[in-house]
Amino acid sequence: MATSISTISISSLFFACLVSLFLHFLEKGCALHDENTLQSHHHTLRVSSLLPASICNSSTNGHSKRASSLKVVHKHGPCSHLNLDKASAPTVTQILSDDEFRVNSIHSQLMSNSSQNSPQKQDPQANLPVNSGASIGTGNFIVTVGLGTPKKDLTLLFDTGSDLTWTQCQPCLGSCYQQQQPIFDPSESTTYKNISCDSAECTQLSSNAGGVFKRCSTSTCIYGIQYADQSYSIGYFSKDTLTLTPTDVLPNFRFGCGQSNDGLFGGAAGLLGLARNQLSVVSQTSSKYGKYFSYCLPSTSSSTGHLTFGKGGKSNSRSLKFTPFSKNSNNPSFYFIDMTGIKVGGQKLSIAKSVFDTAGAVIDSGTVISRLPPAAYGALRTAFRKLMKDYPMTQPVSILDTCYDFSNYNTVSIPKISFYFNRNVEVPIDLSGILFGQSVSQVCLAFAGNSNASSLGIFGNTQQLTLEVVYDVARGKLGFGTRGCS
Numbered sequence: 001m002a003t004s005i006s007t008i009s010i011s012s013l014f015f016a017c018l019v020s021l022f023l024h025f026l027e028k029g030c031a032l033h034d035e036n037t038l039q040s041h042h043h044t045l046r047v048s049s050l051l052p053a054s055i056c057n058s059s060t061n062g063h064s065k066r067a068s069s070l071k072v073v074h075k076h077g078p079c080s081h082l083n084l085d086k087a088s089a090p091t092v093t094q095i096l097s098d099d100e101f102r103v104n105s106i107h108s109q110l111m112s113n114s115s116q117n118s119p120q121k122q123d124p125q126a127n128l129p130v131n132s133g134a135s136i137g138t139g140n141f142i143v144t145v146g147l148g149t150p151k152k153d154l155t156l157l158f159d160t161g162s163d164l165t166w167t168q169c170q171p172c173l174g175s176c177y178q179q180q181q182p183i184f185d186p187s188e189s190t191t192y193k194n195i196s197c198d199s200a201e202c203t204q205l206s207s208n209a210g211g212v213f214k215r216c217s218t219s220t221c222i223y224g225i226q227y228a229d230q231s232y233s234i235g236y237f238s239k240d241t242l243t244l245t246p247t248d249v250l251p252n253f254r255f256g257c258g259q260s261n262d263g264l265f266g267g268a269a270g271l272l273g274l275a276r277n278q279l280s281v282v283s284q285t286s287s288k289y290g291k292y293f294s295y296c297l298p299s300t301s302s303s304t305g306h307l308t309f310g311k312g313g314k315s316n317s318r319s320l321k322f323t324p325f326s327k328n329s330n331n332p333s334f335y336f337i338d339m340t341g342i343k344v345g346g347q348k349l350s351i352a353k354s355v356f357d358t359a360g361a362v363i364d365s366g367t368v369i370s371r372l373p374p375a376a377y378g379a380l381r382t383a384f385r386k387l388m389k390d391y392p393m394t395q396p397v398s399i400l401d402t403c404y405d406f407s408n409y410n411t412v413s414i415p416k417i418s419f420y421f422n423r424n425v426e427v428p429i430d431l432s433g434i435l436f437g438q439s440v441s442q443v444c445l446a447f448a449g450n451s452n453a454s455s456l457g458i459f460g461n462t463q464q465l466t467l468e469v470v471y472d473v474a475r476g477k478l479g480f481g482t483r484g485c486s
């Protein structure tokens with residue numbers, strides 16, 4: 001009797017294991033606890049959830065419960081205020097090619113020690129330095145702030161890789177590109193002020209890296225910024241009242257009032273600079289918020305995240321873990337961190353410490369796809385492909401070389417991925433940060449390798465999705481928490 005019961009239970013266990021094999025494409029032997037182990041090392045994904053939603057899910061807003069908090073949304077998609085038509089949404093190929101522009105410009109800024117404010121070439125038409133090295137990409141997130149008195153709402157790209165905040169300004173002496181909201185008109189603001197050329201504030205312009213330059217027109221301070229993709233903004237360097245929230249009103253905020261603007265800003269009125277040098281919002285508001293801000297980037301274009309200044313309000317995330325910013329004298333604007341390892345499907349990859357140390361890394365809100373040292377990416381790709389070997393692979397897309405065709409599946413099982421940073425901080429990447437693609441027939445591993453082992457690694461915005469990311473700049477540390485938004 002006992003024998004037959006155990007035979008039955010063994011065979012039903014065997015059957016359960018077969019089912020679990022079928023469901024989870026288990027590659028190791030089937031043991032009693034594999035089901036649980038598998039669950040914890042894999043994400044189960046409904047393939048239909050990869051398709052974009054068409055309405056904004058307003059119950060996802062993580063910002064409304066906090067003080068000093070703005071709503072962050074994808075530039076394209078149903079939650080965007082920009083109401084861009086579907087046809088103007090960039091394709092995945094376009095996003096990835098713009099992303100390469102940004103990454104190349106970040107790499108070139110950090111390689112040349114002395115290039116700031118020493119443009120080699122002048123573009124005769126715009127009279128701007130060419131390839132001065134600022135960086136922009138189209139895969140950006142936007143926030144809406146108020147400028148002037150009475151305040152006018154402006155939707156800006158938010159960028160931790162830029163210091164200068166700018167917006168297009170009337171009367172657009174040179175030219176303005178199409179934007180969704182009315183263009184800011186300084187003559188309608190009672191608090192607008194020009195900055196004079198001989199002031200210390202004007203001098204600050206030239207001490208900032210990242211492609212900003214300074215000129216004078218009679219006695220008025222003129223700024224210019226050109227991005228690596230040839231987008232630019234030039235105009236008066238000015239001061240006016242910046243309204244972040246109804247209770248966060250900042251007089252004399254210094255920004256660029258752009259009289260000549262062009263580029264891929266996708267209907268946004270300009271850019272909000274959140275980098276760490278003097279001109280950034282973070283530095284200009286340091287007495288109010290103590291150089292402390294946090295954000296959460298929403299996982300889909302139909303959900304919303306937040307950008308919060310100061311410690312105000314409690315974070316949704318219970319378990320923040322902090323890694324120190326690393327020192328880098330080459331560039332005062334970027335946020336450098338030390339990447340130390342990668343875990344895939346529960347297994348930490350064996351990657352020599354020197355691989356990460358040679359390259360160094362930054363966290364950047366504007367780079368879409370994280371860039372890894374070639375040896376680190378190679379190890380990640382090998383491990384991921386091995387765990388995904390039962391799914392049919394398909395053509396690469398631009399820089400993404402590990403792509404799958406999920407069209408014949410309802411659900412798929414995706415290995416979990418974590419990144420490690422200095423102080424053994426493990427950051428689990430959300431499922432939305434593991435895959436990238438435009439259709440279920442071509443879904444790719446959302447990471448890429450640098451071609452040069454000494455090029456900087458970048459922790460990009462796809463991998464930051466849904467994470468609570470806390471910049472405690474004054475204390476020199478960066479915090480990560482899970483489930484900052486959805």
Ligand SMILES: *[C@@H]1O[C@H](CO)[C@@H](O)[C@H](O)[C@H]1NC(C)=O
Binds near residue numbers: 059486
């Ligand atoms: C909206 O978001 C909430 C919170 O994340 C979620 O529970 C709900 O299912 C979402 N609704 C839709 C229609 O996607």
Ligand SMILES: *[C@@H]1O[C@H](CO)[C@@H](O)[C@H](O)[C@H]1NC(C)=O
Binds near residue numbers: 111112113
């Ligand atoms: C940049 O400058 C630092 C110190 O000034 C130096 O140690 C480093 O080798 C330089 N890097 C390059 C790429 O020239």
Ligand SMILES: *[C@@H]1O[C@H](CO)[C@@H](O)[C@H](O)[C@H]1NC(C)=O
Binds near residue numbers: 193236
């Ligand atoms: C700012 O400077 C420009 C150029 O000199 C001038 O046309 C404009 O009237 C000035 N605006 C204010 C408010 O001073």
Ligand SMILES: *[C@@H]1O[C@H](CO)[C@@H](O)[C@H](O)[C@H]1NC(C)=O
Binds near residue numbers: 452453
């Ligand atoms: C990689 O970058 C370093 C530092 O900029 C440079 O000296 C080297 O030539 C590059 N190697 C290749 C293969 O491009």
